Amino acid sequence: MSLTSAIRVALAALFVNKGRSALTCLGIVIGIMAVIAMVVAGNGARASLDERLDSVGKNLILIKPGGRSNAGIVLSNDSFTDEEVKALREDPEVRRLVSALGENQSHLAMVSTPTVSHHTSITGGVPAMFHVRKWQIEHGRFYTENDLAKAAPVCLLGQTARQKLFPHRSNPVGERLRVGNVRLEVIGVLKAKGRAPTGADPDDQVFVPLSTLQEKIANVKRIDIITATAVTQDAIPQAVERIKKVLREKRRLKPGVDDTFEVSSVQEMAELAVNVARIFNILVVVIASISLIVGGIGIMNIMLVSVTERTREIGIRMAVGATPGDIRNQFLIEAVVLSLVGGLIGIVLGITVAITVTRIAGWPTLMSPFYIVLAFGVSAAVGVFFGLYPAAKAARLDPIEALRYE
Amino acid sequence: MKPIIQIEEIHKIYDTGAVQVQALRGVSLSVEEGEFLAIMGASGSGKSTLMNILGCLDRPTSGRYLLDGEDVSKLNRYQLARIRNRKLGFVFQGFNLLKRHTALENVELPLLYAGVSARERRRRALAKLELVGLADRAGHLPNQLSGGQQQRVAIARALVNEPRILLADEPTGNLDSVTSEEILAEFQRLHRDLGQTIIMVTHELDVADHAQRIVLIRDGKVADDRSNLRPREARRRRVADANGSDIGRPHALAADDRSPALVAAGGREPGPGVVRETA
Numbered sequence: 001m002s003l004t005s006a007i008r009v010a011l012a013a014l015f016v017n018k019g020r021s022a023l024t025c026l027g028i029v030i031g032i033m034a035v036i037a038m039v040v041a042g043n044g045a046r047a048s049l050d051e052r053l054d055s056v057g058k059n060l061i062l063i064k065p066g067g068r069s070n071a072g073i074v075l076s077n078d079s080f081t082d083e084e085v086k087a088l089r090e091d092p093e094v095r096r097l098v099s100a101l102g103e104n105q106s107h108l109a110m111v112s113t114p115t116v117s118h119h120t121s122i123t124g125g126v127p128a129m130f131h132v133r134k135w136q137i138e139h140g141r142f143y144t145e146n147d148l149a150k151a152a153p154v155c156l157l158g159q160t161a162r163q164k165l166f167p168h169r170s171n172p173v174g175e176r177l178r179v180g181n182v183r184l185e186v187i188g189v190l191k192a193k194g195r196a197p198t199g200a201d202p203d204d205q206v207f208v209p210l211s212t213l214q215e216k217i218a219n220v221k222r223i224d225i226i227t228a229t230a231v232t233q234d235a236i237p238q239a240v241e242r243i244k245k246v247l248r249e250k251r252r253l254k255p256g257v258d259d260t261f262e263v264s265s266v267q268e269m270a271e272l273a274v275n276v277a278r279i280f281n282i283l284v285v286v287i288a289s290i291s292l293i294v295g296g297i298g299i300m301n302i303m304l305v306s307v308t309e310r311t312r313e314i315g316i317r318m319a320v321g322a323t324p325g326d327i328r329n330q331f332l333i334e335a336v337v338l339s340l341v342g343g344l345i346g347i348v349l350g351i352t353v354a355i356t357v358t359r360i361a362g363w364p365t366l367m368s369p370f371y372i373v374l375a376f377g378v379s380a381a382v383g384v385f386f387g388l389y390p391a392a393k394a395a396r397l398d399p400i401e402a403l404r405y406e
Numbered sequence: 407m408k409p410i411i412q413i414e415e416i417h418k419i420y421d422t423g424a425v426q427v428q429a430l431r432g433v434s435l436s437v438e439e440g441e442f443l444a445i446m447g448a449s450g451s452g453k454s455t456l457m458n459i460l461g462c463l464d465r466p467t468s469g470r471y472l473l474d475g476e477d478v479s480k481l482n483r484y485q486l487a488r489i490r491n492r493k494l495g496f497v498f499q500g501f502n503l504l505k506r507h508t509a510l511e512n513v514e515l516p517l518l519y520a521g522v523s524a525r526e527r528r529r530r531a532l533a534k535l536e537l538v539g540l541a542d543r544a545g546h547l548p549n550q551l552s553g554g555q556q557q558r559v560a561i562a563r564a565l566v567n568e569p570r571i572l573l574a575d576e577p578t579g580n581l582d583s584v585t586s587e588e589i590l591a592e593f594q595r596l597h598r599d600l601g602q603t604i605i606m607v608t609h610e611l612d613v614a615d616h617a618q619r620i621v622l623i624r625d626g627k628v629a630d631d632r633s634n635l636r637p638r639e640a641r642r643r644r645v646a647d648a649n650g651s652d653i654g655r656p657h658a659l660a661a662d663d664r665s666p667a668l669v670a671a672g673g674r675e676p677g678p679g680v681v682r683e684t685a
């Protein structure tokens with residue numbers, strides 16, 4: 001029998017039991033839908049995380065005060081001193097491994113224009129910070145070494161701060177702000193960085209030279225964080241080790257004593273994200289396998305019922321010349337058609353869910369024709385695998401017994 | 407004439423675990439091309455068993471079976487299916503039409519497995535439906551047809567692949583006597599006009615009496631084999647009448663009237679009461 005005839009016979013048989021066929025597909029529909037939705041949504045989440053990490057800079061190293069014991073207990077909260085920063089800057093090994101290093105101090109304060117007040121974070125830093133943090137200018141300019149040396153009363157605004165303070169001006173360069181008694185001139189506006197994975201808004205900041213913050217605004221010297229950029233991704237572990245060594249020496253920590261500071265890299269966080277993604281992937285595969293197996297068993301079950309119900313039909317077909325192979329193919333095709341129809345519906349629903357989820361979450365929708373082909377292939381394979389036993393059972397029937405079956 | 411069927415010392419033992427049933431105990435038979443043969447015998451004598459073997463639906467436990475010169479007693483399931491498809495046509499007591507398929511689709515079925523194209527299947531199936539006078543019922547489902555019409559669809563199906571032999575196991579068993587006559591008339595016409603070889607199983611002598619030759623099976627053996635010199639002529643209703651109602655036909659009783667005499671002629675055949683019960 002030709003394949004087209006065989007498919008037509010199978011379709012006719014499935015159409016007779018429309019309702020049952022539809023219910024049988026359901027397992028496969030749900031399985032394929034779940035996989036497509038989860039894979040696409042997962043890819044979107046990963047891509048958006050990658051993008052964030054990229055925008056922070058993958059070679060970024062964070063040096064924070066406050067060491068933690070292995071149990072996570074904070075051991076010390078000593079902020080860094082100018083000498084420590086200087087020691088890091090002047091260490092030849094650190095210079096070799098790190099392309100830029102910048103320290104900063106943050107201070108919460110009320111910032112005012114003649115019309116608006118806004119409580120925000122004022123970040124004092126060094127010009128190198130812009131390079132290290134990959135901050136980008138939208139309008140105006142960065143502060144310079146000269147501004148730092150003079151403790152110049154200048155500032156840059158993040159996009160959120162700009163919007164709060166100058167809601168009607170996208171380019172407020174040249175305007176003036178007041179922080180307490182200090183007047184600051186706006187010399188630039190940064191490009192938006194977007195909300196961080198932690199939920200903090202890095203755009204709600206006012207940036208000033210470190211000296212301006214320490215000497216004029218906060219009146220306290222307290223370096224909260226040092227950031228550095230490793231020359232290459234490969235240099236990150238060495239750079240981290242070297243920075244630790246310099247700081248331990250500077251703080252005179254004896255061997256065996258825990259660090260009183262923390263050196264971490266964005267790379268580590270990215271690796272953590274990769275690990276999370278890997279676990280997620282395993283989870284997807286497990287869920288997919290379970291639902292496809294359940295769906296496949298559903299198909300097998302219905303096909304077995306169908307073989308029993310249609311024993312007489314099988315006998316008639318055999319009597320007029322159907323070979324065991326013809327009978328096997330007929331039931332196999334029915335099973336494959338069932339799972340393919342399920343797979344097709346699952347693909348459509350899965351894509352719909354994926355688009356909805358990624359839209360809501362603001363992730364990119366990364367759909368690839370490969371997934372569709374794969375889902376189709378997997379459904380077909382499920383149909384063949386779980387259809388084989390009922391089909392073989394039908395093919396093994398004895399024509400006379402099948403004809404006599406009531 | 408060369409024999410189209412030649413069986414020698416066919417034995418069939420059904421092994422049901424606890425008991426072994428000897429259904430056939432050495433049947434030898436030769437059927438020539440163009441014969442109309444009736445196999446007769448009491449219930450349980452082994453007629454259907456023999457028919458299933460002749461029809462390549464089953465294999466003998468031992469013995470030789472030459473069909474059209476080919477030894478088919480050792481063929482596997484695939485090869486037997488091919489033989490059934492190419493050389494044999496079946497008519498069953500219970501019609502055995504596919505319930506959800508139209509008359510035309512049922513007739514097309516053997517051609518489907520012969521790999522004939524859809525257009526050609528349709529053409530040939532329609533021709534056979536026409537041959538049995540049911541061209542106008544091609545689109546009907548079996549449950550929209552009378553028993554006699556269903557059996558004629560089954561005959562069209564059996565003939566559609568131009569088989570060497572038409573095999574019928576109790577083809578009139580589910581039909582009333584008048585409709586039975588129609589089916590028998592159909593067989594006689596196929597035999598006479600087209601030279602179709604027909605082997606028909608029945609336990610009723612007045613049905614067997616329509617054939618050219620009658621083989622009597624008793625306890626799994628051939629008890630008698632004789633030619634029927636003057637076969638009974640089946641009465642045919644006109645085609646226009648055949649599609650009408652079966653109710654109120656004037657000759658409905660006539661068939662039963664003949665029974666006692668025929669029973670006597672058939673020796674160990676069941677009496678008229680039994681005949682009516684199984685019919």
Ligand SMILES: Nc1ncnc2c1ncn2[C@@H]1O[C@H](COP(=O)(O)OP(=O)(O)OP(=O)(O)O)[C@@H](O)[C@H]1O
Binds near residue numbers: 428447451453
């Ligand atoms: N599948 C089977 N398994 C076991 N025994 C069987 C089987 N089929 C038939 N028999 C036995 O073989 C013998 C012959 O059966 P068969 O069906 O050939 O008789 P028959 O002449 O066709 O009878 P009937 O006129 O009632 O149809 C019977 O004794 C029957 O019980």
Ligand SMILES: [Mg+2]
Binds near residue numbers: 453454455
């Ligand atoms: Mg029988």
